[in-house]
Amino acid sequence: MKIYNSTMWAIFARGRHIHISNNYVEGCVMRNENCKSTNGWEQCLATNAISAYGPIMSENVTFENNEVYHSWGEGMDLILCSNCIARGNYFHDIFPIMFYSDNGRNLLIENNIFRQSNGSLKGCGSVSYHAISFGNEKWPKDPVATVNMTVKNNFIWGTYNGVSYFGGSDIAHYSDINVIFNTFWKLKGCALQFLEEPVLKGNTNNCVFKNNFVYSPNDYFSAAVNENYTKFWNVSANVYYGVNRIQLKDTWNGTDGKAHSIRFNLTESGPLEFFGGGAYGNCSNESYWNVDVQTYCFIPNNKSVLYHMGVDAGYKEMEGKIEKDYFGCARNRVRPSIGYSEGDFICISKSATLGSTIILLFSVIIGII
Numbered sequence: 001m002k003i004y005n006s007t008m009w010a011i012f013a014r015g016r017h018i019h020i021s022n023n024y025v026e027g028c029v030m031r032n033e034n035c036k037s038t039n040g041w042e043q044c045l046a047t048n049a050i051s052a053y054g055p056i057m058s059e060n061v062t063f064e065n066n067e068v069y070h071s072w073g074e075g076m077d078l079i080l081c082s083n084c085i086a087r088g089n090y091f092h093d094i095f096p097i098m099f100y101s102d103n104g105r106n107l108l109i110e111n112n113i114f115r116q117s118n119g120s121l122k123g124c125g126s127v128s129y130h131a132i133s134f135g136n137e138k139w140p141k142d143p144v145a146t147v148n149m150t151v152k153n154n155f156i157w158g159t160y161n162g163v164s165y166f167g168g169s170d171i172a173h174y175s176d177i178n179v180i181f182n183t184f185w186k187l188k189g190c191a192l193q194f195l196e197e198p199v200l201k202g203n204t205n206n207c208v209f210k211n212n213f214v215y216s217p218n219d220y221f222s223a224a225v226n227e228n229y230t231k232f233w234n235v236s237a238n239v240y241y242g243v244n245r246i247q248l249k250d251t252w253n254g255t256d257g258k259a260h261s262i263r264f265n266l267t268e269s270g271p272l273e274f275f276g277g278g279a280y281g282n283c284s285n286e287s288y289w290n291v292d293v294q295t296y297c298f299i300p301n302n303k304s305v306l307y308h309m310g311v312d313a314g315y316k317e318m319e320g321k322i323e324k325d326y327f328g329c330a331r332n333r334v335r336p337s338i339g340y341s342e343g344d345f346i347c348i349s350k351s352a353t354l355g356s357t358i359i360l361l362f363s364v365i366i367g368i369i
Contacts, residue, residue, distance in 0.1 A: 001023055001024075002023070002024045002025075002026075003023065003024070003025045003026075003028075004025075004026050004027050005026075005027035005028075005030055006025070006027070006028050006029070006030065006044075007029075007030055007031050008029060008031060008042040008073075009028075009029070009042050009043065009044065009045075009046055010023075010025040010028050010044050010045060010068075011023065011025070011044075011045050011046075012045075012046050012047075012048070013046070013047050013058065013061055014047060014048050014049065014050055014058050015050060015058055015061075016050075016058065016059045016060055016061075017059075017060045017061075018058075018060070018061045018062070019061075019062045019064065020045070020061075020062065020063050020064070020066065021062075021063070021064040021065050021066065022064075022065050022066070023066045023067070024066070024067045024069075025044055025045070025066070025067065025068045025069070025071070026069045026070055027069075027070055027071075028044035028068065028070070028071035028072065028073065028075075029041050029042050029043070029044060029071055029072040029073030030072060031072075032072040032073060032095075033072050034072075034124065035072070035095070035124040041072060041073040042073050043073045043074040043075075043076065043077035043079075043100070044068050044071040044073055044074065044075050044076065044094070045063055045066065045068060045075065045076040045077070046074075046076070046077045046078075046079060047061050047077070047078050047079055047080070047081040047084065048079045048080055049079070049080035049140075052080070052140060052141060053141055055080050055103075055140055055141065055142055055144070057080045057081060057082045057144070058080060058081045058082070058084070059081070059082050059083050059084070060083050060084065061078070061081055061084045061085075062084065062085040062086075062087065063076060063085070063086050063087070063089060064085070064086075064087045064088050064089070065087075065088045065089065066089045066090075067089065067090040067091075068089070068090070068091050068092075068094065068098075069092055069093060070092075070093050070094070071093075071094045071095065072095050073095070074094070074096070074097050074098070074099070074100045075091040075094040075097070075098040075099060076089070076091070076098070076099050076100070077099075077100045077101070077102060078100075078101045078102075078104045078107060079101075079102045079103060079104065080102070080103050080104065080140065080144065081101070081104045081107070082104065082105050082106050082144075083106045083107075084104065084106075084107055084108075085107070085108045085109075085110075086099060086107070086108070086109045086110075086112060087108070087109075087110050087111050087112070088110075088111045088112065089112045089113075090112070090113045090115075091112065091113070091114050091115070091131075092113075092114075092115040092116065092117065093115075093116060093117055094116070094129070095124060095129065096124075096128070096129055096130065097129075097130045097131075097132075097133045098114045098116075098129075098130070098131050098132065098159070099112070099114065099131065099132045099133070100132075100133050100134075100135065101133075101134050101135065101146070101149070102135045102136075102137050103135075103136060103137060103140050103143055103144040103169075104134075104144065104146070104149075105144055105145065105146065105147045105148055105149075106147070106148045106149075107148075107149050107150070108150050108152070109132060109149070109150065109151045109152070109154065110150070110151075110152040110153050110154065111152075111153050111154065112154045112155075113154070113155045113157070114131040114132070114154065114155070114156045114157065114159060115155075115157040115158060115159075116129045116131075116157070116158040116159045117158060128160035128161070128188075128189065129159050129160055130159055130160050130161045130162075130164060131154075131156040131159040131161065131162050131163070132151060132154075132156070132162065132163045132164070133161070133163075133164045133165070133166070134146045134149060134163075134164070134165045134166075134174065134177075135165070135166055135167065135168075136166075136167035136168060136169045136171070136172035136173070136174075136199075137168055137169065138168045138169035138170070138172075140169075143169035143170070143171050143172070145171055145172065145173050145174065145175070145200070145203070146165065146167070146172075146173070146174040146175075146177070147174070147175050147176055148175075148176045149174075149176070149177050149178070150178040150180075151163050151177075151178065151179045151180070151182060152178065152179075152180050152181050152182070153180075153181045153182065154182045154183075155182075155183050155185065156182065156183070156184050156185065156187070156191075157185040157186065158185070158186055158187070158188075159187060159188070159189075160187065160188045160189040161187070161189040161190050161191075161193045162182070162184045162187055162189075162190065162191040162192060162193075163179050163182075163191070163192050163193070164190070164192075164193040164194065165177075165193070165194045165196060166196045167196065167198055167199055168199070169199065170199060170200070171199070171200050172198055172199040172200060173198035173199065173200040173201075173203045173204055174194070174198060174204060174207070175203055175204050175205050175206060175207070176205070176206045176207065177194075177207040177208070178207070178208045179192055179208065179209045179210075179212065180208060180209075180210050180211050180212065181211050181212065182212045182213075183212070183213045184212060184213065184214045184215065184216065185213075185215050186215055186216075186217065187214075187215070187216045187218070187222075188216075188218055189216075189218065189220055190216070190220065190221055190222060190223060190224050191212060191214040191216060191222055191223050192209050192223045192224065192225070192248065193221075193224055194207075194224070194225045194226060194229070195224050195225065195226050196226065197226045197228060197229070198229075204229055204232045205232055206232070206234075207232050207233045207234065208233070208234045208235075209223065209233060209234070209235045209238065209248065210234065210235065210236050210237045210238065211237045211238065212238045212239075213238070213239045213241070214238060214239065214240045214241065214243060215241045215242055215243075216240070216241075216242065216243045217242040217243070217244075217266060218243075218244065219244055219245075220244075220245070221245050221246065221247040221248075222240055222243035222244075222245065222246050223235075223238070223240075223246055223247065223248035224247035224248055225247070225248050230248065230249075230251065231251070233248065233251060234251060235248055235249065235250050235251045235261075236250045236251070236261060237261060238261045238262075239261070239262050239263075239264070240261065240262070240263045240264070241263075241264045241266075242264070242265065242266040243263065246263070
């Protein structure tokens with residue numbers, strides 16, 4: 001369905017085993033247009049607990065193939081949600097965070113597009129617009145820590161930070177964070193920003209930042225974690241282009257004892273030279289779901305500046321696995337597809353509009369327990 005100009009939420013869900021898909025939302029949380037609200041704001045697509053006094057969290061809620069455009073509240077907020085999924089959605093021009101999770105856990109955020117043109121959202125001063133953020137706010141009676149979050153195969157374009165964290169509750173901490181196979185394109189801040197130190201100490205472990213492409217032409221860090229917590233991060237096999245500073249150094253001590261991240265200055269290549277028909281592949285032939293691959297798995301074409309640099313796979317291994325989609329973008333026949341960078345980056349802007357022809361001028365409330 002199509003939803004236009006909702007005053008507050010467009011779609012709100014609480015309960016278990018809910019699937020929300022193929023909706024188009026334009027003009028959301030309009031009561032906060034130009035940041036005029038004096039008492040906060042809602043989210044465009046959102047969940048909440050079945051009962052906040054436990055809490056009894058919503059579970060197994062999936063948002064898939066939805067498009068949210070021009071929202072004056074978070075594009076999606078998975079509040080008190082466990083085992084929930086955001087997959088294949090398109091978020092663009094949203095204030096202030098495109099995807100947010102407040103007191104959520106066990107989440108999968110994959111195959112989404114987050115794009116900020118900054119052309120239509122004005123009137124909010126110096127507010128920074130972020131793509132994905134995890135928070136431990138203190139308002140719930142029993143707050144929930146940020147644990148077991150996977151951010152995989154997303155395209156993040158033109159936002160400030162890509163993936164970030166903050167916590168304010170008494171138990172606020174994060175653990176088992178996986179940020180893998182994402183393309184961060186022309187960010188104004190960090191691809192990964194976990195500079196805030198958790199309130200609850202001694203519970204952070206098993207975090208991964210690997211196999212990401214980071215184009216971040218700014219004077220700030222391109223990837224940064226609180227210096228007391230870098231030892232809990234497995235970092236390797238990233239490509240950094242046009243970055244000035246990287247606080248987050250490679251830490252991987254894999255079987256070959258080497259790290260595999262590559263760094264290019266802006267003067268070394270044009271941005272499109274990294275792609276142009278290249279493809280992602282798993283160079284070590286391990287399972288796609290195993291983040292501990294031995295080598296970087298971006299396979300460029302033979303004209304790319306990345307060819308034979310940190311890549312351990314030949315073209316014969318990809319024969320018959322590359323095809324063009326309807327929009328002329330190269331895609332990998334191996335499923336699941338790994339990375340929007342398989343084709344020219346600009347092709348994703350041609351995505352077809354989602355949804356049917358039903359027009360609603362009010363919010364849709366879904367409640368299933």
